[in-house]
Amino acid sequence: MDNSSFEILVSNLTNPTLLFFLLGIVAALLRSDLEIPATSLKFISLYLLFSIGFKGGQELEHGGSSAEIWYSILFGTAIATLIPIYSFYLLKNKVGISNAGAIAASYGSVSAVTFVSAVSFLEIQGQPYGAHMIAVMALMEFPAIIMGFVLIMKYDKGRDRSVDMGTILKHAISNGSVLMIVGSLIIGIVADSKQAEGIKPFTTDIFKGFLAIFLLEMGMITVKRFSSFKKHGLYVFLFAILMPLFNGCVVALLSQFISDVAGTRFIFAILAASASYIAVPAAMRLAAPNSDPGLYIPMALGVTFPLNITLGFPLYYYLVQLG
Secondary structure (H helix, E strand, C coil): CCHHHHHHHHHHHCCHHHHHHHHHHHHHHCCCCCCCCHHHHHHHHHHHHHHHHHHHHHHHHHHCCCHHHHHHHHHHHHHHHHHHHHHHHHHHHHHCHHHHHHHHHHHHCCCHHHHHHHHHHHHHHCCCCCCCHHHHHHHCHHHHHHHHHHHHHHHCCCCCCCCCHHHHHHHHHCCHHHHHHHHHHHHHHHCCHHHHHCCHHHHHHCHHHHHHHHHHHHHHHHHHHHHHCHHHCHHHHHHHHHHHHHHHHHHHHHHHHCCCCHHHHHHHHHHHHCCCCCHHHHHHHHHCCCCCHHHHHHHHHHHHHHHHHHHHHHHHHHHHHHC
8 A cells, every 4th residue: 555545544444433433442441330311312413414415415406417316226226126135145154044134234224324424535635526416425325225125035935924025015115214314315306406505504614513412422332332232253254244345345346437527436336335223224124034133233233334434444445546
């Protein structure tokens, strides 16, 4: 890694938002009584999704439509469809059909919090990205959930036949995080630009402060979740490290055929490398009730999430700078 890449790594590791994440880890390890009230945490998470969605909608409305937007949507859909397939076959003989389907859907889907952190990373680097990537992120939830359900349906003969695809998709669409970011995106598109300027201090100026507090809580949760899946052995731990790195690196390179904007390509890599621990678990409660949330949620939140925001960001950013 050259000097500029090392500087990016150091810059990322000294980012105040990431340092608050590390503070959360330290607090949990010390068994501190530091705690973010649940109601406040829910408000902050909704705020972050609202801010990203609304700002993206405004930018998308100004940018109009282009072939790149449609190519990006197709590329994102392909990523979210293919990742669950090979992930499932790597896992099914190790953790069982239901768990494999749930993990595959998680890693094919995306993490909104990782996306938000990636946007903050790009702002520090002074790199723009396509606002349409917010829409791509929202749309990538559903192919992954569908593929996870299809694979479970194909191999798990003992599953509950009363649960169909329509019920699962309805549950996924009505998930609060998905609904907030999609709804905010649409509102941002149709809202009057002059009126939108009036709430800019709320949508922009306080964003990083709320992100820092949210990542503080994520750090504390990471430690708690991480310890709960150690019983499943080394294989799932290595999967939670190697699979996102593989997906992120491959997509970082392939994305040059979709866009020549480094920030957009970086976001593509992050979407491929991240794993859902909000929308997918909600859907999998219906699709795979026999799966173990104590396995696939800690994999996504306890291993993959901190991996991406510490080492993954500078690695994927370095790769997109090469092409």
